[in-house]
Amino acid sequence: NVAAVGRERVPLWGRDAAHIAALAQERENARFLPGLRLAEAVAPTDSLSAVHAAEIVLCAAPAQAVRSVVKAASPHLRAGTAFVICAKGIEQGTRAFMSEVVAEEAPQVEVAVLSGPSFAADVCKGLPTAVTVAANSEARAQWLAEQLSSRSFRLYRSQDVRGVEIGGAVKNVLAIACGMASGRGLGASAGAALIARGFAELTRLGAAWGARTETLMGLSGLGDLVLTCGSNQSRNFALGEALGRGEALSEARHGKLAEGSFTASALMEIARERSVEMPISQSVAEILAGRIDVEAAIEALLMRPLRAEG
Ligand SMILES: NC(=O)C1=CN([C@@H]2O[C@H](COP(=O)(O)OP(=O)(O)OC[C@H]3O[C@@H](n4cnc5c(N)ncnc54)[C@H](OP(=O)(O)O)[C@@H]3O)[C@@H](O)[C@H]2O)C=CC1
Numbered sequence: 001n002v003a004a005v006g007r008e009r010v011p012l013w014g015r016d017a018a019h020i021a022a023l024a025q026e027r028e029n030a031r032f033l034p035g036l037r038l039a040e041a042v043a044p045t046d047s048l049s050a051v052h053a054a055e056i057v058l059c060a061a062p063a064q065a066v067r068s069v070v071k072a073a074s075p076h077l078r079a080g081t082a083f084v085i086c087a088k089g090i091e092q093g094t095r096a097f098m099s100e101v102v103a104e105e106a107p108q109v110e111v112a113v114l115s116g117p118s119f120a121a122d123v124c125k126g127l128p129t130a131v132t133v134a135a136n137s138e139a140r141a142q143w144l145a146e147q148l149s150s151r152s153f154r155l156y157r158s159q160d161v162r163g164v165e166i167g168g169a170v171k172n173v174l175a176i177a178c179g180m181a182s183g184r185g186l187g188a189s190a191g192a193a194l195i196a197r198g199f200a201e202l203t204r205l206g207a208a209w210g211a212r213t214e215t216l217m218g219l220s221g222l223g224d225l226v227l228t229c230g231s232n233q234s235r236n237f238a239l240g241e242a243l244g245r246g247e248a249l250s251e252a253r254h255g256k257l258a259e260g261s262f263t264a265s266a267l268m269e270i271a272r273e274r275s276v277e278m279p280i281s282q283s284v285a286e287i288l289a290g291r292i293d294v295e296a297a298i299e300a301l302l303m304r305p306l307r308a309e310g
Protein backbone atom coordinates (compact mmCIF):
# COMPACT_ATOMS: atom_id res chain seq x y z
CA ASN A 1 0.00 0.00 0.00
CA VAL A 2 2.87 2.37 0.76
CA ALA A 3 4.37 1.78 -2.69
CA ALA A 4 0.95 2.47 -4.22
CA VAL A 5 0.91 6.10 -3.03
CA GLY A 6 1.03 8.28 -6.15
CA ARG A 7 1.14 5.29 -8.52
CA GLU A 8 -1.52 4.01 -10.90
CA ARG A 9 -0.65 0.32 -10.82
CA VAL A 10 1.61 -1.69 -8.50
CA PRO A 11 1.70 -5.46 -9.16
CA LEU A 12 1.87 -7.58 -5.97
CA TRP A 13 3.24 -11.09 -6.57
CA GLY A 14 2.49 -14.10 -4.37
CA ARG A 15 3.32 -17.78 -4.81
CA ASP A 16 -0.14 -19.16 -4.09
CA ALA A 17 -2.47 -18.65 -7.07
CA ALA A 18 -5.64 -19.33 -5.06
CA HIS A 19 -4.63 -16.85 -2.36
CA ILE A 20 -3.74 -14.24 -4.99
CA ALA A 21 -7.12 -14.70 -6.72
CA ALA A 22 -8.89 -14.27 -3.36
CA LEU A 23 -6.80 -11.17 -2.62
CA ALA A 24 -7.73 -9.64 -5.99
CA GLN A 25 -11.38 -10.37 -5.34
CA GLU A 26 -11.69 -9.44 -1.66
CA ARG A 27 -9.07 -6.63 -1.57
CA GLU A 28 -8.08 -7.71 1.93
CA ASN A 29 -5.45 -10.10 3.31
CA ALA A 30 -7.57 -11.70 6.02
CA ARG A 31 -4.75 -13.94 7.27
CA PHE A 32 -1.94 -11.41 7.69
CA LEU A 33 -3.58 -7.97 7.78
CA PRO A 34 -7.26 -8.44 8.65
CA GLY A 35 -9.48 -5.40 8.33
CA LEU A 36 -7.01 -3.48 6.14
CA ARG A 37 -7.98 -2.76 2.54
CA LEU A 38 -5.56 -3.09 -0.35
CA ALA A 39 -4.97 0.22 -2.11
CA GLU A 40 -6.77 0.55 -5.45
CA ALA A 41 -3.49 0.60 -7.38
CA VAL A 42 -2.30 -2.76 -5.99
CA ALA A 43 -2.77 -5.50 -8.59
CA PRO A 44 -2.25 -9.02 -7.15
CA THR A 45 -0.62 -11.46 -9.59
CA ASP A 46 0.78 -14.98 -9.45
CA SER A 47 3.06 -14.33 -12.43
CA LEU A 48 6.66 -13.46 -11.56
CA SER A 49 7.14 -12.00 -15.03
CA ALA A 50 5.47 -8.88 -13.59
CA VAL A 51 8.90 -7.82 -12.31
CA HIS A 52 10.12 -7.32 -15.89
CA ALA A 53 8.44 -3.96 -16.35
CA ALA A 54 9.32 -2.70 -12.86
CA GLU A 55 11.88 0.01 -12.18
CA ILE A 56 11.75 -0.89 -8.47
CA VAL A 57 11.09 -4.34 -7.00
CA LEU A 58 10.40 -4.71 -3.25
CA CYS A 59 11.23 -8.22 -1.99
CA ALA A 60 9.38 -9.06 1.24
CA ALA A 61 9.70 -12.85 1.27
CA PRO A 62 10.95 -14.44 4.52
CA ALA A 63 14.77 -14.36 4.67
CA GLN A 64 15.18 -18.12 4.24
CA ALA A 65 13.02 -17.98 1.08
CA VAL A 66 14.72 -14.98 -0.55
CA ARG A 67 17.17 -17.12 -2.55
CA SER A 68 14.48 -19.29 -4.13
CA VAL A 69 12.26 -16.28 -4.92
CA VAL A 70 15.12 -14.29 -6.48
CA LYS A 71 16.31 -17.32 -8.45
CA ALA A 72 12.83 -17.72 -9.92
CA ALA A 73 12.49 -13.98 -10.60
CA SER A 74 15.99 -13.53 -12.05
CA PRO A 75 15.21 -14.45 -15.69
CA HIS A 76 12.54 -11.72 -15.68
CA LEU A 77 14.59 -9.00 -14.00
CA ARG A 78 16.14 -6.35 -16.24
CA ALA A 79 19.69 -5.06 -15.74
CA GLY A 80 19.77 -2.03 -13.45
CA THR A 81 16.39 -2.68 -11.80
CA ALA A 82 16.41 -1.38 -8.21
CA PHE A 83 15.91 -4.50 -6.10
CA VAL A 84 14.96 -3.51 -2.56
CA ILE A 85 15.29 -6.21 0.11
CA CYS A 86 12.78 -5.89 2.96
CA ALA A 87 13.57 -9.27 4.60
CA LYS A 88 15.50 -9.20 7.87
CA GLY A 89 17.79 -12.14 8.48
CA ILE A 90 20.87 -14.18 7.60
CA GLU A 91 20.66 -17.28 5.41
CA GLN A 92 21.15 -20.56 7.22
CA GLY A 93 23.88 -22.80 5.88
CA THR A 94 25.62 -20.21 3.70
CA ARG A 95 25.58 -17.53 6.48
CA ALA A 96 25.00 -15.02 3.69
CA PHE A 97 23.48 -11.58 4.19
CA MET A 98 20.44 -10.92 2.02
CA SER A 99 22.33 -8.51 -0.26
CA GLU A 100 24.84 -11.29 -0.96
CA VAL A 101 22.06 -13.77 -1.74
CA VAL A 102 20.50 -11.35 -4.25
CA ALA A 103 23.87 -10.49 -5.83
CA GLU A 104 24.50 -14.22 -6.37
CA GLU A 105 21.09 -15.04 -7.83
CA ALA A 106 20.42 -11.86 -9.83
CA PRO A 107 23.78 -10.13 -10.48
CA GLN A 108 22.15 -7.79 -13.03
CA VAL A 109 20.09 -5.83 -10.46
CA GLU A 110 21.08 -2.91 -8.24
CA VAL A 111 20.63 -4.11 -4.66
CA ALA A 112 19.22 -1.91 -1.88
CA VAL A 113 18.05 -2.70 1.65
CA LEU A 114 15.06 -1.15 3.39
CA SER A 115 14.84 -1.61 7.16
CA GLY A 116 13.71 0.16 10.31
CA PRO A 117 10.88 0.30 12.85
CA SER A 118 7.80 -0.61 10.84
CA PHE A 119 5.15 -3.05 12.02
CA ALA A 120 3.25 -3.94 8.83
CA ALA A 121 -0.17 -3.27 10.38
CA ASP A 122 0.88 0.21 11.60
CA VAL A 123 2.35 1.13 8.21
CA CYS A 124 -0.70 -0.20 6.38
CA LYS A 125 -3.01 1.91 8.60
CA GLY A 126 -1.01 4.99 7.61
CA LEU A 127 0.49 5.49 11.09
CA PRO A 128 3.74 7.44 10.77
CA THR A 129 7.22 5.96 10.92
CA ALA A 130 10.69 6.45 9.47
CA VAL A 131 13.03 3.79 8.07
CA THR A 132 16.37 3.60 6.26
CA VAL A 133 17.04 2.68 2.65
CA ALA A 134 20.64 1.77 1.86
CA ALA A 135 22.27 1.36 -1.53
CA ASN A 136 25.92 1.37 -2.59
CA SER A 137 25.47 4.60 -4.49
CA GLU A 138 24.31 7.78 -2.78
CA ALA A 139 22.36 8.80 -5.88
CA ARG A 140 20.51 5.47 -5.98
CA ALA A 141 19.67 5.65 -2.25
CA GLN A 142 18.41 9.22 -2.65
CA TRP A 143 16.28 8.29 -5.66
CA LEU A 144 14.74 5.35 -3.78
CA ALA A 145 14.04 7.53 -0.74
CA GLU A 146 12.23 10.01 -3.02
CA GLN A 147 10.34 7.28 -4.86
CA LEU A 148 9.14 5.38 -1.80
CA SER A 149 8.60 8.08 0.85
CA SER A 150 5.16 9.33 1.71
CA ARG A 151 3.85 11.63 4.42
CA SER A 152 3.56 8.75 6.90
CA PHE A 153 6.48 6.60 5.67
CA ARG A 154 9.71 8.58 5.64
CA LEU A 155 12.86 7.08 4.20
CA TYR A 156 16.31 8.21 5.26
CA ARG A 157 19.10 7.30 2.85
CA SER A 158 22.35 5.50 3.59
CA GLN A 159 25.22 3.85 1.73
CA ASP A 160 25.88 1.41 4.57
CA VAL A 161 24.14 -1.67 3.15
CA ARG A 162 25.89 -4.10 5.53
CA GLY A 163 25.19 -1.96 8.61
CA VAL A 164 21.47 -1.77 7.77
CA GLU A 165 21.13 -5.49 7.21
CA ILE A 166 23.04 -6.35 10.39
CA GLY A 167 20.66 -4.21 12.46
CA GLY A 168 17.57 -5.92 11.00
CA ALA A 169 18.95 -9.43 11.43
CA VAL A 170 20.32 -9.06 14.98
CA LYS A 171 17.39 -7.18 16.50
CA ASN A 172 15.09 -10.13 15.79
CA VAL A 173 17.28 -12.50 17.81
CA LEU A 174 17.52 -9.99 20.67
CA ALA A 175 13.73 -9.49 20.62
CA ILE A 176 13.32 -13.20 21.37
CA ALA A 177 15.51 -12.73 24.47
CA CYS A 178 13.47 -9.70 25.60
CA GLY A 179 10.27 -11.67 25.08
CA MET A 180 11.64 -14.49 27.21
CA ALA A 181 12.42 -12.08 30.06
CA SER A 182 8.89 -10.69 29.82
CA GLY A 183 7.31 -14.16 29.72
CA ARG A 184 9.35 -15.10 32.78
CA GLY A 185 8.09 -12.00 34.61
CA LEU A 186 11.56 -10.51 35.11
CA GLY A 187 10.26 -6.92 35.03
CA ALA A 188 10.80 -3.74 33.02
CA SER A 189 14.29 -3.08 34.42
CA ALA A 190 15.54 -6.44 33.11
CA GLY A 191 13.95 -5.63 29.72
CA ALA A 192 15.81 -2.30 29.52
CA ALA A 193 19.08 -3.92 30.60
CA LEU A 194 18.67 -6.56 27.88
CA ILE A 195 18.05 -3.91 25.23
CA ALA A 196 21.18 -1.99 26.27
CA ARG A 197 23.43 -5.03 26.51
CA GLY A 198 21.87 -6.43 23.33
CA PHE A 199 22.66 -3.19 21.56
CA ALA A 200 26.29 -3.58 22.73
CA GLU A 201 26.30 -6.99 20.97
CA LEU A 202 24.80 -5.49 17.82
CA THR A 203 27.39 -2.70 17.71
CA ARG A 204 30.30 -5.11 18.34
CA LEU A 205 29.17 -7.31 15.44
CA GLY A 206 28.54 -4.28 13.23
CA ALA A 207 32.03 -2.92 13.94
CA ALA A 208 33.56 -6.29 13.03
CA TRP A 209 31.81 -6.07 9.65
CA GLY A 210 32.75 -2.45 9.00
CA ALA A 211 29.28 -1.00 9.68
CA ARG A 212 29.07 2.70 10.51
CA THR A 213 28.24 3.64 14.10
CA GLU A 214 25.61 6.12 12.84
CA THR A 215 23.80 3.28 11.06
CA LEU A 216 23.77 1.04 14.13
CA MET A 217 22.52 3.91 16.29
CA GLY A 218 19.92 4.87 13.69
CA LEU A 219 16.49 3.69 12.55
CA SER A 220 17.53 0.26 11.26
CA GLY A 221 19.63 -0.52 14.34
CA LEU A 222 18.64 1.00 17.66
CA GLY A 223 15.29 2.22 16.31
CA ASP A 224 14.07 -1.21 15.22
CA LEU A 225 15.67 -2.88 18.26
CA VAL A 226 13.67 -0.69 20.65
CA LEU A 227 10.45 -1.31 18.71
CA THR A 228 10.83 -5.06 18.46
CA CYS A 229 12.13 -5.60 22.00
CA GLY A 230 9.36 -3.54 23.55
CA SER A 231 6.13 -4.90 22.10
CA ASN A 232 4.46 -8.26 21.76
CA GLN A 233 3.10 -6.97 18.46
CA SER A 234 6.52 -8.28 17.36
CA ARG A 235 6.37 -11.94 16.39
CA ASN A 236 9.95 -12.45 17.60
CA PHE A 237 9.14 -10.95 21.00
CA ALA A 238 5.91 -12.99 21.15
CA LEU A 239 7.83 -16.21 20.42
CA GLY A 240 10.26 -15.42 23.26
CA GLU A 241 7.39 -14.53 25.58
CA ALA A 242 5.70 -17.87 24.91
CA LEU A 243 8.98 -19.73 25.54
CA GLY A 244 9.47 -17.71 28.72
CA ARG A 245 6.02 -18.74 29.90
CA GLY A 246 7.09 -22.35 29.43
CA GLU A 247 5.51 -23.21 26.08
CA ALA A 248 7.35 -25.78 23.97
CA LEU A 249 9.16 -24.45 20.88
CA SER A 250 6.89 -26.53 18.65
CA GLU A 251 3.88 -24.56 19.93
CA ALA A 252 5.39 -21.17 20.75
CA ARG A 253 5.42 -19.77 17.19
CA HIS A 254 1.61 -19.89 16.99
CA GLY A 255 1.90 -20.24 13.20
CA LYS A 256 3.71 -16.93 12.79
CA LEU A 257 7.03 -16.09 11.16
CA ALA A 258 9.71 -15.30 13.77
CA GLU A 259 12.80 -14.53 11.68
CA GLY A 260 15.17 -14.46 14.67
CA SER A 261 14.57 -18.14 15.31
CA PHE A 262 15.99 -18.99 11.85
CA THR A 263 18.78 -16.43 11.97
CA ALA A 264 20.10 -17.18 15.49
CA SER A 265 22.34 -20.12 14.55
CA ALA A 266 23.79 -18.40 11.46
CA LEU A 267 24.36 -15.27 13.54
CA MET A 268 26.37 -17.25 16.06
CA GLU A 269 28.47 -18.72 13.26
CA ILE A 270 29.38 -15.31 11.80
CA ALA A 271 30.05 -13.93 15.31
CA ARG A 272 32.44 -16.80 16.04
CA GLU A 273 34.12 -16.30 12.67
CA ARG A 274 35.06 -12.74 13.70
CA SER A 275 35.53 -13.48 17.45
CA VAL A 276 32.61 -11.26 18.51
CA GLU A 277 31.18 -11.96 21.94
CA MET A 278 27.35 -12.07 21.88
CA PRO A 279 26.21 -13.80 25.08
CA ILE A 280 22.52 -12.83 24.87
CA SER A 281 22.18 -13.91 21.23
CA GLN A 282 24.16 -17.04 22.07
CA SER A 283 21.67 -17.92 24.84
CA VAL A 284 18.77 -17.52 22.39
CA ALA A 285 20.52 -19.77 19.85
CA GLU A 286 21.21 -22.42 22.53
CA ILE A 287 17.61 -22.38 23.77
CA LEU A 288 16.23 -22.66 20.23
CA ALA A 289 18.59 -25.57 19.57
CA GLY A 290 17.26 -27.27 22.72
CA ARG A 291 20.69 -27.29 24.37
CA ILE A 292 19.63 -25.31 27.47
CA ASP A 293 16.36 -24.13 28.97
CA VAL A 294 15.31 -20.53 29.62
CA GLU A 295 16.03 -20.76 33.36
CA ALA A 296 19.57 -22.05 32.82
CA ALA A 297 20.23 -19.33 30.21
CA ILE A 298 19.12 -16.58 32.61
CA GLU A 299 21.28 -18.03 35.38
CA ALA A 300 24.31 -18.20 33.06
CA LEU A 301 23.83 -14.57 31.93
CA LEU A 302 23.50 -13.34 35.53
CA MET A 303 26.60 -15.23 36.62
CA ARG A 304 28.87 -13.90 33.86
CA PRO A 305 32.11 -12.32 35.16
CA LEU A 306 31.77 -8.61 35.93
CA ARG A 307 33.43 -6.43 33.30
CA ALA A 308 33.75 -2.86 32.13
CA GLU A 309 30.76 -1.52 30.21
CA GLY A 310 31.22 -1.41 26.45
N1 LIG B 1 5.63 -7.67 9.18
C1 LIG B 1 6.44 -6.68 9.53
O1 LIG B 1 6.11 -5.85 10.39
C2 LIG B 1 7.77 -6.53 8.88
C3 LIG B 1 8.39 -7.62 8.27
N2 LIG B 1 9.60 -7.42 7.71
C4 LIG B 1 10.34 -8.53 7.13
O2 LIG B 1 9.74 -8.96 5.91
C5 LIG B 1 9.90 -10.36 5.75
C6 LIG B 1 8.55 -10.99 5.52
O3 LIG B 1 7.79 -10.75 6.66
P1 LIG B 1 6.20 -10.72 6.66
O4 LIG B 1 5.65 -10.26 5.36
O5 LIG B 1 5.80 -10.00 7.87
O6 LIG B 1 5.90 -12.26 6.83
P2 LIG B 1 4.49 -12.99 6.76
O7 LIG B 1 4.68 -14.29 7.44
O8 LIG B 1 3.42 -12.07 7.19
O9 LIG B 1 4.31 -13.22 5.19
C7 LIG B 1 5.24 -13.95 4.50
C8 LIG B 1 4.88 -13.92 3.03
O10 LIG B 1 5.92 -14.58 2.33
C9 LIG B 1 5.34 -15.61 1.55
N3 LIG B 1 6.26 -16.75 1.52
C10 LIG B 1 6.59 -17.58 2.52
N4 LIG B 1 7.46 -18.51 2.09
C11 LIG B 1 7.64 -18.27 0.77
C12 LIG B 1 8.41 -18.90 -0.23
N5 LIG B 1 9.17 -19.96 0.04
N6 LIG B 1 8.37 -18.39 -1.48
C13 LIG B 1 7.61 -17.32 -1.75
N7 LIG B 1 6.86 -16.67 -0.85
C14 LIG B 1 6.89 -17.15 0.41
C15 LIG B 1 4.03 -15.98 2.21
O11 LIG B 1 3.20 -16.47 1.20
P3 LIG B 1 1.94 -17.39 1.50
O12 LIG B 1 0.83 -16.45 1.87
O13 LIG B 1 1.72 -18.07 0.20
O14 LIG B 1 2.32 -18.32 2.62
C16 LIG B 1 3.58 -14.63 2.73
O15 LIG B 1 2.90 -13.91 1.74
C17 LIG B 1 10.61 -10.86 7.02
O16 LIG B 1 11.99 -10.99 6.78
C18 LIG B 1 10.35 -9.77 8.02
O17 LIG B 1 11.39 -9.69 9.00
C19 LIG B 1 10.16 -6.21 7.69
C20 LIG B 1 9.55 -5.13 8.26
C21 LIG B 1 8.35 -5.23 8.92
Ligand SMILES: O=C(CO)COP(=O)(O)O
Pocket residue numbers: 088116117118119120172175224227228233234235236237257258259
Ligand atom coordinates in the same frame (compact mmCIF):
# COMPACT_ATOMS: atom_id res chain seq x y z
O1 LIG C 1 10.66 -5.97 11.85
C1 LIG C 1 9.59 -5.67 12.34
C2 LIG C 1 9.24 -4.30 12.68
O2 LIG C 1 10.18 -3.38 12.26
C3 LIG C 1 8.60 -6.73 12.63
O3 LIG C 1 9.03 -7.45 13.73
P1 LIG C 1 8.59 -8.97 13.89
O4 LIG C 1 9.08 -9.69 12.66
O5 LIG C 1 9.25 -9.44 15.15
O6 LIG C 1 7.10 -8.99 13.99
